[in-house]
Amino acid sequence: MAGILVHEWLAPHGGSENVFEVLSDAFPDAERFCLWNDSNGRFTGVEETMLARTPLRRSKAAALPFMPFAWRHLPARDADWVLASSHLFAHQARFAGPAREVPKLVYAHTPARYVWTPELDGRGSGFAARAVSRVLKPLDRKRAQEPQAIAANSAFIADRIAHTWEREATVIYPPVDVTAFTTTGELTPADAALAASLPSEFLLGVSRFVPYKRLDRVIDAGIAAGLPVVLAGGGPDEERLRSIAAEKNAQVTFVHNPSTALLGELYRRSLALVFPAIEDFGIMPVEAMATGTPVVANAIGGTAETVVDGVTGALVHDWSQSELASAVERAIAADPQACIARAREFDTSVFTRRITAWVGAQTGTTTAGTTGAAS
Numbered sequence: 001m002a003g004i005l006v007h008e009w010l011a012p013h014g015g016s017e018n019v020f021e022v023l024s025d026a027f028p029d030a031e032r033f034c035l036w037n038d039s040n041g042r043f044t045g046v047e048e049t050m051l052a053r054t055p056l057r058r059s060k061a062a063a064l065p066f067m068p069f070a071w072r073h074l075p076a077r078d079a080d081w082v083l084a085s086s087h088l089f090a091h092q093a094r095f096a097g098p099a100r101e102v103p104k105l106v107y108a109h110t111p112a113r114y115v116w117t118p119e120l121d122g123r124g125s126g127f128a129a130r131a132v133s134r135v136l137k138p139l140d141r142k143r144a145q146e147p148q149a150i151a152a153n154s155a156f157i158a159d160r161i162a163h164t165w166e167r168e169a170t171v172i173y174p175p176v177d178v179t180a181f182t183t184t185g186e187l188t189p190a191d192a193a194l195a196a197s198l199p200s201e202f203l204l205g206v207s208r209f210v211p212y213k214r215l216d217r218v219i220d221a222g223i224a225a226g227l228p229v230v231l232a233g234g235g236p237d238e239e240r241l242r243s244i245a246a247e248k249n250a251q252v253t254f255v256h257n258p259s260t261a262l263l264g265e266l267y268r269r270s271l272a273l274v275f276p277a278i279e280d281f282g283i284m285p286v287e288a289m290a291t292g293t294p295v296v297a298n299a300i301g302g303t304a305e306t307v308v309d310g311v312t313g314a315l316v317h318d319w320s321q322s323e324l325a326s327a328v329e330r331a332i333a334a335d336p337q338a339c340i341a342r343a344r345e346f347d348t349s350v351f352t353r354r355i356t357a358w359v360g361a362q363t364g365t366t367t368a369g370t371t372g373a374a375s
Helices: 015-026 060-072 097-101 127-143 155-164 189-197 216-225 238-247 260-269 283-290 321-332 336-344 348-363
Strands: 004-007 031-034 074-076 082-086 104-108 149-152 203-208 229-234 252-256 272-275 295-298 313-316
Touching: 004 015, 015 082, 015 348, 060 127, 074 097, 104 348, 149 155, 149 348, 189 260, 203 216, 203 260, 203 283, 216 229, 216 238, 216 272, 216 321, 229 238, 229 260, 238 252, 260 283, 272 283, 272 321, 283 295, 283 336, 295 321, 313 321
Parallel strands: 004 031, 004 082, 082 104, 104 149, 203 229, 203 272, 229 252, 272 295, 295 313
Antiparallel strands: none
C-alpha cells in the first residue's frame, strides 16, 4: 500500500508546484489530490476537491474561506500515510475511510501568510482579509496539531511555525534544479541578441514585478555601486519601477519573463544577483550561485540560510547607500566555485533523499525511490 500526496491548487509554474513535482517522482505510487488543477497539462492524474466544480476555482480570494471545509471532506481512501504540501490550508486535509487514521505528515512552505503574517503579504492586509483571518487563526492552529510531524522549507519558516502553530518542525530545504543552471542552455536567436545588447557589467534583479519583492532596492544597489541594473520578470509594478529609475537617473534595462536558458545567461553575465525580498526560502539566489554568480541578499528570511556572507555573497541588514556599496563590493569578490559548491547543497537529489528518509522514519514504511511516475 502507498501513500497520498496532497497539495493546494496546481498552477503551471511556481516553487510549491516544483516541490509537488519532485514529491510525485519520489513517491510514484502515491495517489494525489489538490483543490483544483489549473496546471495546463503539467500535472495529470491528480484528483480534485469539490471546489474544482464551482466558480470559486477562478478566484483564490473568494475560495479561501471555503478551503478548510473542502479539505475536511475528502473521499474515503486506504493508504499507509498522507503527506500534505501546504502553503495555505492543505495541512488540514482529512480523508474518510481507513486513510483518516494513518500518519499525516506536512511539508510546510509556510503557514498561510494571508492569515498569519499579512505584513509580509499585502493580500492579507485588507479589512475583509483581516476579518476572515480572525476566524481562521484558531481553527488553523487547532488543525495544525493533527500531523504526526511537520517539515519546514527553512529554519525561518520553522520559527514561524513555532510561533503560529506552536509546533516543532524539521528543516528540509526545497529542491532546486541546480544542474539546469550549472550547464549553459542554448539561446534562441532573439534571446542571444537581447543578451548581447545588455551592458558589459550589471547587477541583476529577478522576480515578479510586485511591491513586496522590493526591486526598487536593486535600483538603489546599482546607484550605490555605480553600476547599471537589469530587472528580469514581469508584473504590475513595472510602471512604478520605471518611474523610480527615471527619477533617480539610474540605468535600468527591463527583460520581460526570460526563458530558463536566458535566465541562466543573465545570472552568468551579471556581477551579482541582488535579492532584497524577505522570502520563505528563495530559489533564485540558489540558481544564481549554481552559475557561479554571487548574491546580495536580505539578512532576514530564507536567503540568509543559503547565501554565506563573505563567501558566496553578502547579507544586508540596512539597505542604506553605504551598506549597499560595501555589500556589492564584498559579493563581487566571491569565488565562483564556492558559489557553485554551495548551490549543490540544495540540489533536487538532496531534497529527495531527505524527504524519503523522513517519511520512512515517521511512518515506519519503506518509501519508494525516484524512479517512476512524473508529473
